[in-house]
Amino acid sequence: MRMNQSFKALSHPTRRAVLAQLRKGDATAGMLAAKFDVSAPTMSRHFQVLKDAGLIAAERRGTEIVYSFNASVAEELAGAVAALLAGARTDESPMPEQESIR
Amino acid sequence: MRMNQSFKALSHPTRRAVLAQLRKGDATAGMLAAKFDVSAPTMSRHFQVLKDAGLIAAERRGTEIVYSFNASVAEELAGAVAALLAGARTDESPMPEQESIR
């Protein structure tokens, strides 16, 4: 998993809002740029960051590009966060016993 | 919850490593600075970011300062992340039905 990129992606409010929106349904770049009152180029760069993290996917449809939420990657990341913050564990991250540092 | 600060706190690898370490047991600033091979002032600033997010707590004990993991805040944040990424919901974040944007 692309940890650094994933967390970086979540670190900006607009990107989290975009994720929340896409979770409800696909949308084009133009739609989202309008909805979040940010210029199209700026929104485009947010998309790039989210794509780098694998959290969204893009598909061109004629002149527009439709973005969609990548649920499997998102779930994987949610598991990693839970493992870090709440002790929950996913299949591929066993927790080795370890003593406190001196 | 301090969302922006929380996500910012998680956005740096060293801070995530510090959290993982503190989850296993308390530690002083000096211990962690040595363990992660970073200068004490730099580590101090990472602590500040984590404290701003409420993810860790500090307690002075003589000349040293002991940091500890704040499990309740961490769990709350894990819930928020799950809600954003995986559809899980905490008590204080109901999910309103909403149609796709046009």
Added chain:
DNA sequence: ATTTAATTTAGCATTGATGCTAATTAGTGT
């Protein structure tokens, strides 16, 4: 072939983040 629409890339400026060394603060002990 031109025009129009949607989006991205390029270029730039501004702000924020990171990490150092040096100086300061807080606490303990001599």
Added chain:
DNA sequence: ACACTAATTAGCATCAATGCTAAATTAAAT
């Protein structure tokens, strides 16, 4: 009071992130 230890704050430099406008790309329509 002085010295010593642990940690923080101050000051600085460097790199990354954000967000704009203008220019380039991609696809469709006339």
